[in-house]
Amino acid sequence: MELKDNKRVLEKMRAFDRYISEHGGVGTAPRGLLLNYSNACNFKCQQCFTESPGKPFCGTLSLDDIRKLADEADELGMYEILIEGGEPLVCKELYDIINIFGSDRFYIEMTSNGYLLTRQIAEKLKQAGMSRVSISLDSTKPEIHDGYRGVKGAYDHALKALKNAKDAGMQASVNFLVGHYNIHSGEVEEIAEFCQEHDYHFSLVLAVPTGNWKGKFDVMLTSEDAAYLESLRGKYKHFWRDIWPPLPNKKVQISGCIAVNRPYINPYGDVLPCSYLHMKLGNIKEQPLKEIMEYGFSYPYFSEQHYCCYAGEDVRFMKQYCMHDMSILEPIDIKEVLNNRGENNND
């Protein structure tokens, strides 16, 4: 169903936007979910933040868990479901998951490396209810993209995947990893021009010092880098960052970090504030999602407005709290991470 005609999704999306206008930012409004049902992947990316295995992976989430999660998310007013991996297209339950969430009540998106996204698969995804496909692209130069991704031919497949997604009637978007190391390389502008030319959206994904890049704080954006991205915002159409409002909003330019507003669910059902902060808020098998969200927002770090991305821009936060031996699959209890450091105590 077209977003324009999807009354239920529009209502939830506009309610989120109204909250932003009234509160000056995302505050404690639930936005959506990032779901990593299976962490298996067919690539070996240098910068992988999930340390995805290149072999079959078995989490403990079941489709019954997803049914419960979908109902709870809808009840909370969440409008967006972003399916991640690993690589979602190697997950055999993908179509069941899309069906359970349902395009009549959620805007369903997927992040993929595009290698398996043929024309037939794109049509099947569209038919199942997928609205948007984001394909990761690291450069406009094939050898650079393939080098980062660890797979020869990855670039050509990514370009075909974007076209297949668009031709099938889904919104096609490029995910580009930007950090201090490449912000002035000219690649952001090159990819933006490429997206304009092909009518693709452009999502900026920030390089973070976790996963395979654990401890590499020099990849993080500086405030000058973030200001530079702001300067490009008006220049290109459909140029997105997660800290910007998801709908055009004249009252609020920066809506803030969406950690907890759009939490991350790992293949065991653990709930993390986002993909990059590997702190455990709870588990969907053991508690209602509402309770887990409220617990997350009981920490001022997440309930108060933060106008930059913790994981990609706030070096102090990441140095202080994210250098434990933590990962997507083995997050550490948030209480242990934040309270034991003597700050932001919510007790």
Next chain:
Amino acid sequence: MTNLEKYIAAFVEALGVDADVVNSTLSYQSVAEWDSVGHMSLIAELENTFDIEMETDDVVDFSSFDTGIGILKKYGIDV
């Protein structure tokens, strides 16, 4: 500025199209710029321009230049 001029300016600003295509022939998806995302920009621009908040049914029904004029009437805006 008349309401008609404001109405046309909202399309130009939100969709990034030339003013000369903003007329009775313009409808949803008749130009590449008026896609689902462009639609949300247009609604936001109109709400801001006329200081109104549209009901979701009207956001869904707003499918052309002409139907938009009828919908704005509901909010007391005569274009």
